[in-house]
Amino acid sequence: MNTIFSPSLFSQFSRVPLAFLPTPLQPAPRLSAALGGPRILIKRDDMTGLALGGNKTRKLEFLLADALKQGADVILTAGAPQSNHCRQTAAAARQMGLDCVLVFTPGQHDEMQGNVLLDQILGARIVRTERSDSMAVMQDLADELRQAGHTPYVIPVGGSNAIGTLGYASAMHELVGQLAALDVAVSHLYFSSGSGGTHAGLLLGQHLFGPANMRLVGVSPGSKSEAILDKIATISNEAAQNLGEKTRFLSQNITVYDQFVGPRYGISTPQSLEAISLFAENEGILLDPVYTAKAAAGLIQDIRTGVIRENETVIFLHTGGNPALFAYRNDWAKA
Ligand SMILES: Cc1ncc(COP(=O)(O)O)c(C=O)c1O
Structure with a gap:
């Protein structure tokens, strides 16, 4: 070592x-x-x-710290409806006292079951899109949030950066x-x-x-x-x-x-x-x-x-x- x-x-x-x-x-x-x-x-x-x-917890330890450092009050991320990353991001945001917006791209099992159910329980705002570029959708939502006086922090799909x-x-x-x-x-x-x-x-x-x-x-x-x-x-x-x-x-x-x-x-x-x-x-x-x-x-x-x-x-x-x-x-x- x-x-x-x-x-x-x-x-x-x-x-x-x-x-x-x-x-x-x-x-x-x-x-x-x-x-x-x-x-x-x-x-x-x-x-x-x-x-x-799940694996996203480890990534979110660094991502949420960065978000807090930037003064964020709302976290945005994206994934398929059954995304574990979305569910864990919503939970991490809540643990840090922040709001969370999840952008769902089309995918399997978009029903009130599994991760979709947990996202609802965690009180995440869910936005469904047919657009393939979820990053662009998140940037548009972040702009709207900024105009409303919020400080958004965008996490890419999977928290992979x-x-x-x-x-x-x-x-x-x-x-x-x-x-x-x-x-x-x-x-x-x-x-x-x-x-x-x-x-x-x-x-x-x-x-x-x-x-x-x-x-x-x-x-x-x-x-x-x-x-x-x-x-x-x-x-x-x-x-x-x-x-x-x-x-x-x-x-x-x-x-x-x-x-x-x-x-x-x-x-x-x-x-x-x-x-x-x-x-x-x-x-x-x-x-x-x-x-x-x-x-x-x-x-x-x-x-x-x-x-x-x-x-x-x-x-x-x-x-x-x-x-x-x-x-x-x-x-x-x-x-
Ligand atoms: C359960 C699970 N395993 C593995 C992965 C893949 O991890 P990564 O996106 O970092 O490649 C994911 C991603 O969402 C996941 O939810």
Whole structure:
């Protein structure tokens, strides 16, 4: 571990405590046995807290601190109706005493269930748009809010920018500490990679804190890899630059699988449903249908095809999303 770059490196950035950290690193021996494969450890970022948990809590610690520093009284963000990012942003805003506006782009299960229900309970103002450029819609709403005397703060889709990504650079430091305590070497880390901020932060964190030989494998929930790789590199490079780091991350050195997407974002596949059952029935752990189930499908296939060897240790980063399970109940009725 590179001791020069302790998390005090991040102290130049404000951070509000929203997450329950460290999240557990839980062994999954029954799942390992069921797959006849390697040792599996599950990093439980579904347990970060903040209105049912998930990966966005870590990003929001940095984003909300920036918003408060700028004197914001209302937070805007965007996503699909079942966006976990929107739900967690609404909760984070409330915890900080701020209002929240959520811009919903068209997507699956826009009904009073799962995250949509929780957004309503959290009292977020919901604006639905058919426009594809949600950032432009948010900027228009922010202008209106300014004219009405408010100070809006716009968070991009997924909280994925150079500020939010620090949450996952710092998560890598936490993970490295947990691995050192267990005295275990890990060959692979699998996780869902959507808007890129989690992946970018993990890359930066690995550069800062190690372990250098752990392969990071992001699994796309919807987009083609090409659409994500450049974004991940851009975010990690910008964040590195803000930290005074000279390193350059290149998209050709980043791994994102897109073969587990199925028909499209938000639609379950036989592999994702199997992954949910395997985690639930062997470990009592719930995956979400949109992100973690597809990431776990990637992990499962790589175990079955020998990409990950039996004598290795792999981490699955559980990024949360469980509220969406309730909206996807019909996927089980069909199964
Ligand atoms: C549960 C869950 N996992 C993973 C992701 C992907 O994270 P990122 O957008 O940082 O790539 C998201 C994004 O919304 C999510 O909600």
